[in-house]
Amino acid sequence: MFETLLLFHVCKHQRSLFPKLVSYNRFAELEKEAALPITCFLKTCLSGDCTGIAFAGSACLKVFRNQRIYNHKIFKNIAGRGKSFVGRFFGFKLRLICSKKGEIINFVFAPGNADDRNPLKSDNLLKGVRGKFFADKG
Structure with missing residues (x-):
């Protein structure tokens, strides 16, 4: 596109x-x-400041179509095959935390095949978050 x-x-x-x-x-x-x-x-x-209420979410970032995985070498060792509610993809997952005002507090890029819960377990993504924290089940 x-x-x-x-x-x-x-x-x-x-x-x-x-x-x-x-x-x-x-x-x-x-x-x-x-x-x-x-x-x-x-x-x-x-990056914005936490207001006491924070929301976590993730989005898929497709690098290219699945049929072109073996032709493209640009993100060969970085991106990964993943699955979302839309279907399978090759690329990255963007995980972000935003405040109730919609400001991005923190974010992280991960390969598409990484588990959505792992970044939430690390302290790096939750740095600067205080108060109530909401996330979907995955």
Whole structure:
């Protein structure tokens, strides 16, 4: 879906807004290198404060379709095969904790095959959370 947006909309209609736009293949190579700096930026600059009530949730981030697992090598050793209520996928799970105001308190990326309960058992994800904490069953 992102490839379609990049190739058919941005490259044709918004080229002037992105003068140093790279090809999709080059973008896919750079994506892996940019993941850690973007995560650090989000953790340090955009995190909110706990208001006494916090909610946990998770979302699936598909890297690509299941049929392309063996063709793509970009996230080969990082992503994993997982299962969600929608179906099977290859990618990551985003687990986040937000306040009652909707501000993100903390988040973590994990391979798609990781158990949803494990990050909640660690102290790193629950750092900064106080008061009541709600999460779904999984």
